[in-house]
Amino acid sequence: MKKIKIIQAIRQGKIGGGESHVLDLVKHMDKSRFEPIVLSFTEGQMMDRLDAIGIENYVIHTERPFDFSKWQEVKKLMKEKEIDIVHAHGTRAGTNVFWPARRLGKPLLYTVHGWSFHDDQQVLVKRIRVAIEKYLTGKTDLNISVSQSNQDTGKHYFSGFRSKVINNGIDLERFDPLLNYADIRSEFGVEDHAVLIGYIARITKQKDPFTLLKAFKKVSLIHDEAKLFVVGDGELKEEAEALCATLGLNDKVIFAGYRTDVPHLLNAFDIYCLPSLWEGLPIGLMEAMAMKKAVVATEVDGTRELLMHGENGYVVKPKDIDAMAEYLGKLVVGEKLRRDVGHHARATIEKNFNIKAMVRETEEAYLSLL
Secondary structure, eight states: OOOEEEEEEESOSSOSHHHHHHHHHHHHSOTTTEEEEEEESSOOHHHHHHHHTTOOEEEOOOOSTTOGGGHHHHHHHHHHTTOSEEEEESHHHHHHHHHHHHHHTOOEEEEESSOSOOTTSOHHHHHHHHHHHHHHHHSOSEEEESSHHHHHHHHHHSTTOOOEEOOOOBOTTTSOTTSOOOOHHHHTTOOTTOEEEEEESOOSTTTOHHHHHHHHHHHHHHOTTEEEEEEOOOTTHHHHHHHHHHTTOTTTEEEEESOSOHHHHHHHOSEEEEOOSOOSSOHHHHHHHHTTOEEEEEOOTTHHHHOOBTTTBEEEOTTOHHHHHHHHHHHHHOHHHHHHHHHHHHHHHHHHOBHHHHHHHHHHHHHHHO
16 A cells, blocks of 8 residues: 655644654654654754654745745655655744645645744734744644644634644653763763753743742752753843852763753752743643653743642742742752652653653544545
8 A cells, every 4th residue: 555645744843842742743643654754944954854764755945934935946855755744843844835735736734833933922923923833723634732822812813813733742752761871971071969950941931940040049049959950042042151150069060962862951950940931732741740850940831741749740920939949949858759759750641641642642633624
């Protein structure tokens, strides 16, 4: 039987939440029935990872939404590869594949990995982005929301919005706390007695690293054993490093830059913190939970669907420096508490957010369109 060819379109090759989602999806897809091909609009480490697992991939470079100068090239690729289904992940990819998909008469799916509009944008910017998302979701054959919160937001802003909720899933074989990992703490000179708080995310406005740094300052004044390990790059990195120096934290905070050895990093952490202003269903947080890490995160969007306060993690309001410092401090001194919270966190992921369930539901969505 002829395999169903699906092009997975994503905005960039640098690995973030959406890119991790695509990597896991194509890796675990039933290759006897489906043939995934990945299209990225920039180069990056994701392409190397795809090569390593034998997934065909292409780059058509653009960093612009609605880049009509690239649409013919995208259409040509789809035609040459005899694509059966087009699956766009995120707004940027959606704006650059909907026209070729429609011209070729191919079914189009659009996965919302968190909306491109949010409350702290300027009014005009938000209105434009709402209009773009409404347009895109109206051009698809099926919209997929990665969380119930994403679906609810869509229904609030777009009359008649419909989507299928398929929660993000985690590869529990890759994120397994019982495996052997590289000694990250020794690599960076972190003492055995130190309690390491980890942050793995882009250093951007969305992820709000400044609130974490200010909260950590309060923690460090009381708990000398606490250290902060920041992993990632982004447009606010230099500003974050400057704030770190201003707060007198240079000997307490490690900026490790962009890294892809996420399971090894998580294994080294005692606590994980995600101070985001908005999220879809945060894969980084889910990976930390799968690794049995005690987590503190902001109560936004899909994050609130993952965490039960005081049971499998702690949630605080966005930008609440005092509350974040309080719960980070509580976990720093509570070794047994960290173990108990981490145990419940892993159980949550095993029960509700397994990669196998996510892939099977997505494959069923493909078949329903054909």
